[in-house]
Amino acid sequence: MLLKPYRSGRISSEIARHILEVLPQSLGLPVIFTEAVCNHTVFQRLSHDHGHQATGLELECMPATAYSRERAGSRNVSLLLTFDVRNDRSHAVYLPEAHGDVISDLYGRLGLDRRIGKGNDPTGLTDFNAFLLPQANFARITVQTAGMDFQDVVAKAESNAGPGGLVQMYMNLGDRATPRAISQLREHGYLFGGLLPLWFGTDGLIMQKLPQPPAWAEVSLHDPAAKALAAYIRQDHERLGQPVNPLYPVE
Numbered sequence: 001m002l003l004k005p006y007r008s009g010r011i012s013s014e015i016a017r018h019i020l021e022v023l024p025q026s027l028g029l030p031v032i033f034t035e036a037v038c039n040h041t042v043f044q045r046l047s048h049d050h051g052h053q054a055t056g057l058e059l060e061c062m063p064a065t066a067y068s069r070e071r072a073g074s075r076n077v078s079l080l081l082t083f084d085v086r087n088d089r090s091h092a093v094y095l096p097e098a099h100g101d102v103i104s105d106l107y108g109r110l111g112l113d114r115r116i117g118k119g120n121d122p123t124g125l126t127d128f129n130a131f132l133l134p135q136a137n138f139a140r141i142t143v144q145t146a147g148m149d150f151q152d153v154v155a156k157a158e159s160n161a162g163p164g165g166l167v168q169m170y171m172n173l174g175d176r177a178t179p180r181a182i183s184q185l186r187e188h189g190y191l192f193g194g195l196l197p198l199w200f201g202t203d204g205l206i207m208q209k210l211p212q213p214p215a216w217a218e219v220s221l222h223d224p225a226a227k228a229l230a231a232y233i234r235q236d237h238e239r240l241g242q243p244v245n246p247l248y249p250v251e
Contacts, residue, residue: 016046030087031198035079044222047082053110054226056081056194056206057233059214061166063136075215080226081194088112091202093173094119096182099192102232106195119179122146126153137165144172146181164211174202191236
């Protein structure tokens, strides 16, 4: 939110340095994450210069109207997710078979030590919370543990987002039921979104479902690692094929 005459100077870089270096160090923060818009690469470059690693791409989740003065295209704006893990805590994770390789690669780039465990079938009820933006047709469901009613939870989220809505599922990789839950999500059109180191105390994973194929040409990325991650997500979208029907019809 800088006055236009100051945008080409050092103020932006000094604000970024304060946010990404000075404050985390003074507060002793163990993890810092950013969500950088992909209609331009200015903040992507700043976060990359301060050691952040790209871990995900949240496709078309921000209304284009919010960025009408920032060279936004005709579609909603995507966000590049980056992390700087300064104080890691090793723990067991339960990885979905479909994305185990890319998650392991991200662990290697981030220098994170994890023990890979074997998942189990869900039991009990799903422990979750929902964040809804009806005006943007957007629903984000954060799942601490996936239960036997998991598909009902997802169906309700899709209904709340609406027929043209976007749904994000934040899944806990420390939950033994997560691999099975992610398999269910993939059966209904959810693709990989990104890794969330220590999001739950344990790591998390984003799965996302879009109402239409993404406009890949409108996603601008700065560094090669981010571009490689976007290429993987695009391949995952192509593997899933065209968008499928919701888990249950939207009333």
